[in-house]
Amino acid sequence: MAAVQSTTTTAPQRILMGPGPSDVDSRVLAALSAPIVGHLDPYFLGVMDEMQSMLREVFRTKNELTLAVSGTGSAGMETCVVNLIEPGDRMVVGVNGVFGTRMADVAARAGAEVTTIERPFGEVFDADEIAEVVARVKPKVVGLIHAETSTGALQPIEEISRVVHDAGALLLLDTVTSLGGVPVEIDAWNVDAVYSGTQKCLSCPPGLAPVSFSAAALEVMDARKTKVASWYLDMSMVRNYWGGKRAYHHTAPINMNYALHEALRLVLEEGLENRFDRHRQNHLALCAGLEALGIQYAVPADHRLPQLNAVVIPAGVDDAAVRKQLLGEFGIEIGGGLGPMAGKTWRIGLMGAASSNRNVLLLLAALERCLTDQGISITPGAGVAAANGVYGAA
Amino acid sequence: MAAVQSTTTTAPQRILMGPGPSDVDSRVLAALSAPIVGHLDPYFLGVMDEMQSMLREVFRTKNELTLAVSGTGSAGMETCVVNLIEPGDRMVVGVNGVFGTRMADVAARAGAEVTTIERPFGEVFDADEIAEVVARVKPKVVGLIHAETSTGALQPIEEISRVVHDAGALLLLDTVTSLGGVPVEIDAWNVDAVYSGTQKCLSCPPGLAPVSFSAAALEVMDARKTKVASWYLDMSMVRNYWGGKRAYHHTAPINMNYALHEALRLVLEEGLENRFDRHRQNHLALCAGLEALGIQYAVPADHRLPQLNAVVIPAGVDDAAVRKQLLGEFGIEIGGGLGPMAGKTWRIGLMGAASSNRNVLLLLAALERCLTDQGISITPGAGVAAANGVYGAA
Structure with a gap:
């Protein structure tokens, strides 16, 4: 076979305003390309310790078992589910978007008896309907999506957590898109298992999934009668590498961990409330x-x-044409709709480093251009003017 | 909570001569920190296409389903096992080191009826004993480790592949440590499922797992009666993202894929035989x-x-003290023994970019220093002289 002639050596400079990945600070990219060391190198063990400490701050938790899983956000979802669930356990999953659907699928594969509670895409659940279903099903675990990346909806958690725990269940929460962008209060809300991703409001490239487990979750995990279905994601082993024993499990993605370490430093330097x-x-x-x-x-x-x-x-606008023009003419990525929302919505991310006044103004200016090309009548400069009005009043 | 005061911002410059990760070329580190784009960006889709093509060259296969799993080598192992195995399937695993033990564990968690065939650490299997066990067990899959990272032994495959296929089974091969360092001939050897890691002889940071599946493996996967236990690693979905449909599954680790793309270019520029x-x-x-x-x-x-x-x-030498001295005084990492070999062996990697004459000479010189400090009597310069003799004769 002939050697591949590779020509794509220079990645284009995009502005990432889709549903993730988001823009990445140059300090994070620099950390990503720092010299590699071994996964048991004293330097790397120090990085891991600091990362756990910073993850606890960002999750607002004191949970000992807080670390970054060596996979993307979906691997974080699978980690939480497969460590809590044993075959035959009952689990309730709130489905009001693509990621709730995914969690129900993951849970069924882990052998859970899954009961889904559904809401149309874009809506959220209230505590009463969760109370009704947990009273009826008596589940071991209730899984909810805090920030549904497919719909843009934010699920209130505090009251629901009470009804879940009153029924004796554990609460599992997806914070892939929420962590670092809106308040996530793992201890105050009494969340038992939580996962996130790196490529949303933490503004780190995709590749790791922060997770955290409460003492109650640990008790359940320690009392398992069966092995966790996934060897790779089995926290009973992974925690011995992140914890005191430093027992080799798998080779951690060293440079990705450097990047998340630096991304977390940036988050904490800014301060969560400021962010x-x-x-x-x-x-x-x-x-x-x-x-x-x-x-x-x-x-x-x-x-x-x-x-x-x-x-x-807007009616009459060609979804794909607008996104293609934004990317081709301006280097701006926005997201299309996912699942039943395909062709109906755009998803405009303002996540982490991408959440800036210059991105907002540029997108509005570029969108005016694209929509005008689509035959939509717009008062010239109206979008930018309105946004500047908000900034000016702030 | 107070902000974490992070002080470890500069990774030390190591020479990685352990069992992996290995040294990484600066071109690969540069690719790792290239600007991030979206996972459906036309640029990234081009990177994926080229990567699949280069992976096929490196694996020496025409297998359509050849891609990089979004996890480390152990995730590659789990991917191959869980996609081929359904609960109750019989699987034979050759155990002559830590990674064979791991594969048997992964297979049992996937619901396989596992039969292990064992050899002492450091030995390899011959075709006759494999023929005996497959005739007796009639397995669906036989799993073997090509290069046992825990023992340093290379398992011959060609003849064993024939007896496995004569018995109607599929052959699953671990090439984590072999790929890019010694010949790996997926098509010529008729291997049905293979996985590797990036951080060994491909000299890319850890974080991805190249995999490839034969047409026969695909047939088995397409005929499954049950869903793959792992959603994250389910090839029936992942292949629709890497293949023509480009259907979103999970957000690929963009920058890690850049890095592997560049690492593969380096491998093919050098040429496999030269390497x-x-x-x-x-x-x-x-x-x-x-x-x-x-x-x-x-x-x-x-x-x-x-x-x-x-x-x-050597008898009387303090394992940990020598490795600590090598790291502390020379910045050289070598590996300790794994599993039953702990404290008994060192594992000295010459993988990818780390396989160089200067690393060999430096290690021998540094080791002379450490062993002398341990009271071992060595003719001064003997190690370096012997190595230089080999280089001079080449």
């Missing part, structure tokens, strides 16, 4: 700008995710 | 040097891995 404020402020500016362009949100205002703006594609 | 020659030559020089220092190999000469030299720690 949430920034996400909210840019969301409000974008929102005003989009409305001025005649674009409506797909999610009611009271549970919109500031970091993921799901909006309805 | 194997280089690994062999440096192994022979190291071997001569170690013997001059009075250090014996743990594996008979006829099935030693050139890229992973497992040697017996």
Whole structure:
């Protein structure tokens, strides 16, 4: 066979305003390419310790078992499910988007008797309906999506956590898109198992999945009668590498861990509250700008995710053509709709480093250009003016 | 909680001569920190296409289903096992080291009825004993480790593959440590499922697992009656992202894929045969040097891995002290023994970029220093002289 002639050696400089990955700070990219060391090197063990400590701050938890799984966010989901569930266990999953659907699938593969509770895409669950289902099913675990990346909806957790625990169940929470962008309070909300991803509001490339388990979850895991179905994701072994024994399990993705370490430092240097404020402020500016362009949100205002703006594609506009033009002419990526929302919504991310006033203004300006090309009538500069109005008032 | 004061911001420059990760070329580190793009960006889809093509060359296969799993080598192992095995299927696993033991564990968790065939650590299997066990067990899959990273032994495959297929079974092969260092002939050897890692002889940081499946394996996978236990590793979905449909499954680790893409370009630029020659030559020089220092190999000469030299720690030498001195004074990492070999062997890697004459000479010089400090009597310069003799004769 002839050697492959590779020509694509230079990645283009995108502005990532889709549902993730998001833009990455140059400090994180620099950390990613730092010299590699062994997975038992004293230097790397120090990086791991600091990372666990920073992850606990970001998750707002004191949970001992807090670490980064060596896979992307979906591997984090699978980690939480397969470590808590044994074949025949009952699990309730809230399905109001693609990721709830995914969690139900993962749980069924792990041998759970899955009961789904459903809401139309874009809506969220209330405590009463969760109380009803847990009273009826008596599940071991209830799994919910905090920030549904497919719909842009933010699920309130605090009250639901009470009804879940009152029924004697554990609460498993997906914070892939929420962590670092909106408040995530693992201890205050009494969440038993949580996972996230690196490539959303933490602004690190994809490849790792932060997870954390409560003492109650650990008790359940320690009392398992069967082995965890996945060797790779079995926390009873992985924790001996991240914990005191430093027992080799698998070779950790060294450089990816460097990157997450640096990304977490950036998050904590900014401060979580400042970071949430920034996400909210840019969301409000974008929102005003989009409305001025005649674009409506797909999610009611009271549970919109500031970091993921799901909006309805205006009638008569060619979804793919607009996204292609944004990428081709401006280097801007926004996301299309996922699952039943395909062709109906755009998903505009303002996550982590990508949540900036310059990205908001540029996107509104570029979108005006694309929509005008699509024959939509727009008052010139209306989107940018509305967003600037919000920034000016802040 | 107070912000973490992080002080470890600069990774030390190691020379990685352990069992992996190995040294990484600066071109690969540069690719790792290239600008991130979306996982459906036309640029990234091009990177994926080229990567599949290069992986096929390196595996020496025409297998359509050839891609990089979003996890480390052990995730590759789990991917191959869980996609081929359904609960109740019989699987034979050859156990002559830690990774055979691991494969048997992974298979049992997937619901396989596992039969292990065992050899002492450091030995390899012959075709007759495999023929006997497959005739008796009639397994669906036979799993073997091509290059046992825990023992340094190279398992011949060609004849065994014939007896496995004569018995109607599929052959699953671990090439984590072999790929890119010694010949791996997936099509010529008729291997049905193979996985590897990036951090050994491909000299890329850990984080991805190249895999490939034969047409016969695909038939078995397509005929499954049950879902794959792992959602994350389910090839029936992952292949729709790497293949023509480009259906979103999980967010690929973008920058890690850049890195593997560049690492594969380096492998093919050098040429596989040249690369194997280089690994062999440096192994022979190291071997001569170690013997001059009075250090014996743990594996008979006829099935030693050139890229992973497992040697017996001389009597009276403090294992941990020597490895600590090598790391602390010279920045050189070598590996300790794994499993039952702990404290008995060192594992000296000459993998990928780390397989160089300068690393061989430096290690021999540094080892002379450490062993002398341990009270071992060595003719000054004997190791270096013996290695240089091999290089001079080449």
